[in-house]
Amino acid sequence: MLRIGLRAASAAAVGLALLAAGCGSSGSSDTTKSSSASASGAAASGPSCKGGKIKIGSVSTLSGAVTFPDVSGAARATFDQLNARGGINGCKVDYVVEDDKGDPQTATQAARDLVQNQGVVALAGSGGLLDCEVNGQFYAQQRIGAVSGLGVDGACWSTPNISPVNVGPFTLTTAMLYYASEKLKLDKLCVVNYILAGTKKAYQNAVDQWTKLTGKRLTLFDQTLPPQGDYTPYVLKTKRAGCQMVLSNAVEPQALSWMKIVDQQKISGIKWFFLAPGYSDAVAKALENTRSDVYAGTEWEPYTDKESSANTDWRSTMEAAGRPLTAFSQGGYESATVMADVLRSIRGDITRDSVYQALVDMKPISTPLTGTPYVFGPGRTHASNTATKIMQLDHGTWKVSTPDWVVLPKS
Secondary structure, three states, X not given: OHHXXXXXXXXXXXXXXXXXXXXXXXXXXXXXXXXXXXXXXXXXXXXXXHHHEEEEEEEEOOOOOOOOHHHHHHHHHHHHHHHHOOOEOOEEEEEEEEEOOOOHHXXXXXXXHHHHHOOOOEEEOOOOOOHHHHHHHHHHHHOOOEEOOOOOXXXXXXXXXXXXXXXXXXXXXXXXXXXXXXXXOOOOEEEEEEOOOOHHHHHHHHHHHHHHHHOOOOOEEEEEEOOOOOXXXXXXXXXXXXXXXXXXXXXXXXXXXXXXXXXXXXXXXXXXXXXXXHXXXXXHXXXXXXXXXXXXXXXXXXXXXXXXXXXXXXXXXXXXHOOXXXXXXXXXXXXXXXXXXXXXXXXXXXXXXXXXXXXXXXXXXXXXXXXXXXXXXXXXXXOOOXXXXXXXXXXXXXXXXXXXXXXXXXX
16 A cells, blocks of 8 residues: 555656646536446447447556556456446447656657547546646647546646546645635644645645635745755744644655654644645554644545445446555546446447537536536536545544535635
């Protein structure tokens, strides 16, 4: 599980270096219930396909310093199960995954090979380090839709032809501040962030969104946290400011260093909040003996909650395929499930145009793994997942602090 946690931390670290501002939503207000990807095929009048196959592509980072194999692996497992049960109206999904190796040029070539040479009709289950940033414009030009399993770079939430199924760090920042101020009724909220590349403005926008929703302002907003080093001055700064809650986008190693200093300084009375990279088994184990209040936000139903019925189909699908049970695999499963439902809605030939139009016209789909319905829609940007569940650390185990989703109200 340490491997998983480090992946999450690394993903966020690189993602932070690439993320850009811009979140939005699109689609109609109607909601339909999702059927799982393992459900029966559509009616005879439903989708049809040439050669009995529907080719779906994925640009994912499978090799290099930072990898996300769980995302596309889970999508493949979900499509394989769908195929084993007859496919969609007799059409089997031919899932093709290209490794972008975390390299811009390779990512560019991978997308063009899938779309122009291999003729995929859509993309799903992608978890690419640079996919959205380098290929977003190309996908728009080609009128092909991508239901990303893991949005990593900022363009994933600011591109018309890509709609990730995960929350992402900016919306999660707003949601966790909203929970602290409106649910926990804390008055003195602080944010201490680690900034790379163009993410500073995006986090400022996330805080501004919270202010817009609540009318409140932060007690401390420091975006100068270094990638490594002695965090003691920053920890003491939050204490002097009287922070009741401190939220940080610190990735796993940073979060552990931060909490080590908190415990050494014997600071009490502050709740320490981390974004999704902090929600890992490695963090839980390393902080087993801390007496501090440590929280983390999730992007989907908490993957560590074995009692949650929302995880049942995802868990059984991954276990049957021998895939790891991680938050990243939830993203791959979720995107494949959504794509299967969209394909079922098509009447007639499944082509790139018909799939893209179905994504644009789709009504929001509710799934057990998310707190808000997924929708692609006609918007220029997409950020339909605006809900989180808050996890609290309890003697080395993550406990669900909010059984109900924390959902951002519409501004």
